[in-house]
Amino acid sequence: MELAPVFDWLYNQLSALGLGDTLNNLISLIVVSVIVFGFLCLVALFLVWWERKISAHVQQRFGPMMTGWHGALQTVADAVKLLQKEDITPAIADRNVFFWAPVVCFTCAFAAYVVIPFGDGLIVSDLNIGILYIIAITTFTIISLLMAGWGSNNKYALLGGMRSAAQGVSYEVPLVLSILGVVMVTGSMSMNDIVRAQSGWGGFHWNVFFQPLGFLIYVTAATAETNRTPFDIPEAEQELVAGYNVEYSGMKFAMFFLAEFINMFTVSAITVTVFLGGWNGPFLPSWVWFLGKTLFMVFIMMLFRWTYPRLRVDQLMEFSWKVLLPLAFLNIVYVGVFAKWLNW
Amino acid sequence: MAEQLRTEEMMVNMGPQHPSTHGVCRLILTIDGEVINDCVPVIGYLHRAIEKICENRTYAQCIPLMDRFEYVTAMSCNWVFALAAEKLSDIEIPERAEYLRVIMAELNRMASHLLCIGVTSMDIGALTPFLYTFREREMILDLFEMTCGQRLTYNYIRVGGVSRDIPPEFVPMCRQFLDIIDAKVDDYERVLTENPIWIARNKGIGIIPEQMVYDYAISGPSARASGVNFDIRKHDTYSIYDRFDFEVPVFYGCDSYDRYRARIAEVRQSARIVRQALDGLPDGPVRAKVSMNFKTKPGEVYTRIENSRGEMGINLISDGSRKPFRVRARGGSYNHLMALPDIVRGTKIADLVAIFASLDIIMPEIDR
Numbered sequence: 001m002e003l004a005p006v007f008d009w010l011y012n013q014l015s016a017l018g019l020g021d022t023l024n025n026l027i028s029l030i031v032v033s034v035i036v037f038g039f040l041c042l043v044a045l046f047l048v049w050w051e052r053k054i055s056a057h058v059q060q061r062f063g064p065m066m067t068g069w070h071g072a073l074q075t076v077a078d079a080v081k082l083l084q085k086e087d088i089t090p091a092i093a094d095r096n097v098f099f100w101a102p103v104v105c106f107t108c109a110f111a112a113y114v115v116i117p118f119g120d121g122l123i124v125s126d127l128n129i130g131i132l133y134i135i136a137i138t139t140f141t142i143i144s145l146l147m148a149g150w151g152s153n154n155k156y157a158l159l160g161g162m163r164s165a166a167q168g169v170s171y172e173v174p175l176v177l178s179i180l181g182v183v184m185v186t187g188s189m190s191m192n193d194i195v196r197a198q199s200g201w202g203g204f205h206w207n208v209f210f211q212p213l214g215f216l217i218y219v220t221a222a223t224a225e226t227n228r229t230p231f232d233i234p235e236a237e238q239e240l241v242a243g244y245n246v247e248y249s250g251m252k253f254a255m256f257f258l259a260e261f262i263n264m265f266t267v268s269a270i271t272v273t274v275f276l277g278g279w280n281g282p283f284l285p286s287w288v289w290f291l292g293k294t295l296f297m298v299f300i301m302m303l304f305r306w307t308y309p310r311l312r313v314d315q316l317m318e319f320s321w322k323v324l325l326p327l328a329f330l331n332i333v334y335v336g337v338f339a340k341w342l343n344w
Numbered sequence: 345m346a347e348q349l350r351t352e353e354m355m356v357n358m359g360p361q362h363p364s365t366h367g368v369c370r371l372i373l374t375i376d377g378e379v380i381n382d383c384v385p386v387i388g389y390l391h392r393a394i395e396k397i398c399e400n401r402t403y404a405q406c407i408p409l410m411d412r413f414e415y416v417t418a419m420s421c422n423w424v425f426a427l428a429a430e431k432l433s434d435i436e437i438p439e440r441a442e443y444l445r446v447i448m449a450e451l452n453r454m455a456s457h458l459l460c461i462g463v464t465s466m467d468i469g470a471l472t473p474f475l476y477t478f479r480e481r482e483m484i485l486d487l488f489e490m491t492c493g494q495r496l497t498y499n500y501i502r503v504g505g506v507s508r509d510i511p512p513e514f515v516p517m518c519r520q521f522l523d524i525i526d527a528k529v530d531d532y533e534r535v536l537t538e539n540p541i542w543i544a545r546n547k548g549i550g551i552i553p554e555q556m557v558y559d560y561a562i563s564g565p566s567a568r569a570s571g572v573n574f575d576i577r578k579h580d581t582y583s584i585y586d587r588f589d590f591e592v593p594v595f596y597g598c599d600s601y602d603r604y605r606a607r608i609a610e611v612r613q614s615a616r617i618v619r620q621a622l623d624g625l626p627d628g629p630v631r632a633k634v635s636m637n638f639k640t641k642p643g644e645v646y647t648r649i650e651n652s653r654g655e656m657g658i659n660l661i662s663d664g665s666r667k668p669f670r671v672r673a674r675g676g677s678y679n680h681l682m683a684l685p686d687i688v689r690g691t692k693i694a695d696l697v698a699i700f701a702s703l704d705i706i707m708p709e710i711d712r
Contacts, residue, residue: 059475155356159378159693229469230541309541310469312694313378 032124036113043265044258048075051261051302058306085250090152093247097151102248102255105144109259111137112266117191119279119287130191131183134270135176138225141263142168145244148256152247160243163313167224167231170320175221177328178214181335182207182274195278203280203289210338214331215275217324219300222267224316226260229305231316268297353381358696360389365700366463367707369681378692383685387678390711398671402637403429403503406668411497413673414709416459419445419452420651422501425671427582427647428660429503432640440628441505442584447518447621448488448500449649450614454525455484456652456704457565457607457614464604464701465536468545473535480528483521490514503638505631515622522622525615529608537605546601550687550699553598560683564654564676565610566703569595569602576650588620600702607704610652637666653677653704675709 014024049064049072056063064071089098115130117123127133142165149161183189185207186197198205208215224231245256272278272293281289311319359370368389374382394413398406406429410421423445430437462477485495491510492500500507536542557567567574575592577585593609595602642664648657654676661670680703688696 055471059472060479061475155354163378232469306472307535308470309465309536309539309545310694311541312545312692314692315544 036124037110040110040113040262040265041258044261045075045079047261047265047298048078048257050298051305054299054302055306058303079254082250082254087250087252088247090154090247092153094151094153097147098247099151101144101148101151102252102259104147105141105259106255106262108137108140108144109262109266115191116266116269117195117273117278118290119285122279122287123192126190126192129189131179131189131194131270131274134191134266135172135179138263138266139168139172141259148248149244152244154247157244157246160246164227164244166313167227167316170317171221171224171231171324174217174320174324174328175225177325177332178217178221179270179274181211181214181331184332184335185210185339191273191278195273195280198277199280203277203282206275206277206280208275211275211331211335213327213334215271217328217331218271218275219297221320221324222271223301223304224320226263226267226301228264228301230308230311232305232310264298264301265294268294268301271297351376365707366705369705369707369710371684371696373693373696375693378694380688380691380693380696383688383696385681385684387681387707387710390707392708392712394712395671395673398668400667402666403640403668404636406671407502408497408499410673411499412708413712414651414653414656414675414677414706415496416706417449417452417456417652418496418498419448419501420649420656422498423449424647424649424651424656424658425660426501426503427649428645428658429640431645431647432643432660432662433503433638434641435504435632435634438505438629438632439626440509441630441632443621443625444506444510444630445501445583446585446588447618447625448491448498448506450617450621451484451487451518453652454611454614454618455481457611458484460652460701460704461532461536461604461607461611464600464698465542467697467701468542470536470539470542473532476528476532476535480521480525487514487518487521490517502631504634505629507631509630515625518618518622522615522619526612529611533608537608543601545694545698546599546604546702547597548599548601549691549695550600550603550702551598552683552687556683556686560686561679562654562676562683563679564650564652564704565606566603566654566676566680568593569606570598571596576648576655580648582647582649585617587624588617590617590620600698603702603704639664639666648674651676653706653709654679673712675712677703677705677707677709680705681710 014027052074053063053070064074067073067077089095112134114124115127115133117126145164145168146161149157149159149164152158182194186194188194188197198207245253248256269290272290276293276297279286279290284292353374353376356373356375357370358373359365360368365371370386370389372384372386373380392412394409398409401409406425407422410425411418413421429435458477458481462474462481465471465473465477488498488500489495491514492498492507494500552562552566552570554570554572556562557570557572562570563574571594573592573594576582577590578592590613593606593613595606597605640662642662644659644661646657646659648655650656655674656676657674659670659672659674660668663669684700684703684705688699691699
């Protein structure tokens with residue numbers, strides 16, 4: 001199950017074949033990427049189905065029931081259908097920007113998984129700047145949405161792209177500041193170090209117990225980062241029809257759609273890693289703990305969507321700059337003071 | 345620096361195909377970023393010439409056309425036309441028919457308000473209350489289906505009474521519905537009324553000052569949310585509404601939030617009326633003896649009733665023949681739509697959607 005040993009094992013096997021060093025590295029990297037990619041596609045397909053089921057049960061419906069057990073194969077069928085669709089590029093669109101936007105979006109969502117620790121040792125690469133890398137790479141998603149909005153050459157799409165840029169930039173600040181508290185306490189930006197620092201108390205020495213405020217700020221800002229209700233103004237279908245992806249169809253649309261769900265899984269995974277003890281936990285294997293906690297956070301975010309109305313764009317900005325940001329600073333001061341006094 | 349940057353307004357066509365224009369309404373918006381500088385409604389995409397077709401039909405044939413006039417509350421449309429024809433020809437309505445008309449119209453008002461509350465919440469992004477209100481609306485539609493076989497265009501209230509008597513299981517099922525509706529409305533209120541996001545999105549948004557109500561002849565719950573105590577059921581009583589004990593909920597906030605609360609309160613009041621009507625329902629015939637091709641006296645009448653969207657009226661001119669000489673229908677939505685530009689100027693696009701929904705504008709009533 002461990003990816004780093006898989007990588008080493010592959011590397012050794014390939015070395016025995018007498019290929020060059022560069023080629024060895026390349027092949028091993030591709031194999032590991034394919035494993036992660038396959039896992040993520042499965043996750044995204046599962047989450048789409050799960051969201052439909054949760055929304056259905058919240059709304060006293062059944063949701064998909066016909067394809068497979070309780071509609072379990074519904075998203076597979078949908079994906080296959082989208083693959084068969086004609087790929088339409090509007091005549092007035094900027095062809096290059098239009099083409100690359102979903103690619104950038106999906107790649108960024110995918111690239112974040114380099115440093116996410118799925119279990120004890122189950123990490124592709126433990127970068128010493130792991131959390132910084134994730135924040136940097138997920139921010140690229142905003143650029144892709146802006147590209148989609150601009151490249152479509154459609155007024156609704158442009159409005160959606162602009163909204164997502166404004167929202168992404170505003171919520172990035174409290175998001176980073178809320179993580180800063182944990183980095184201060186841990187003294188490291190490596191994801192593995194952050195998880196190990198929470199392994200005390202029989203696996204329950206979680207940061208959320210020490211920094212509940214930081215946790216709440218992160219979850220709120222992360223919901224906004226992933227464009228989920230109540231912060232889903234970039235794709236508010238009642239106002240902008242579909243927002244930035246209004247001109248996209250077929251597999252390009254599916255890439256945006258799947259990227260959104262992968263992003264949701266990413267921010268939940270970061271929440272778990274940074275605040276909820278990562279893969280720490282008694283009795284069960286580490287990856288079960290990690291997946292269980294992450295899916296629980298995803299479940300919470302889905303419940304948000306099916307419970308709350310949507311904020312307006314100016315209220316959203318106000319909330320970020322006037323409420324979340326001061327609270328995030330307060331959290332840093334609080335963490336600094338207590339870390340110094342109590343030697344956490 | 346700001347002078348060197350050139351910014352310009354953007355024209356956006358909202359509709360005719362747009363998820364939240366409730367039909368085929370087209371709004372030409374002039375927007376500056378997110379702020380609406382101007383809004384020009386374009387109507388007529390749903391024009392079916394109902395009034396003109398009526399001139400070539402007998403009075404009995406006009407009733408099903410009236411269903412299409414405003415299909416969300418088709419009972420009221422049937423009723424207002426029947427009232428006009430009856431007024432011109434001095435037909436006595438049996439007692440039981442009057443009660444059935446009140447029951448059906450009030451049930452239909454509840455269904456319409458439930459639709460509006462659900463759609464408003466959906467337009468503001470809360471998708472779940474929409475399904476909840478439709479769950480209760482479904483029960484009302486089942487009652488209608490059991491009575492006249494139709495769920496949307498009933499053709500039930502005819503000149504001289506109603507088309508047929510209710511089936512025996514109607515009364516117990518209706519009572520069962522009335523028993524749960526109050527608790528269900530409490531449920532909606534728990535999800536929406538106290539929700540801080542709902543309040544932020546609705547309170548102080550879409551202000552209709554009292555003067556604007558008079559200027560644009562806004563009526564119905566939208567007027568009563570602006571402090572205008574006017575309900576045709578009370579103040580220009582028709583049928584047997586004077587026999588029932590109910591209140592006219594009036595709110596003074598003038599905003600979307602109070603329009604929503606007015607509708608919630610009216611659902612409760614309608615339930616009260618239906619309960620009283622079921623208690624007092626007499627036996628007897630449900631239809632006066634009216635020939636199929638009856639003639640009216642020559643003359644002109646205007647009848648109006650309180651619909652869920654405001655005053656609904658029919659101006660009927662007859663030359664004494666079997667067919668109306670001229671029919672002119674009036675619905676509340678037209679006035680609401682014409683007031684929309686004044687209400688939304690200076691607000692955000694997201695507010696426009698919320699205001700449009702809170703005014704409960706539906707297009708067939710406007711285009712006819």
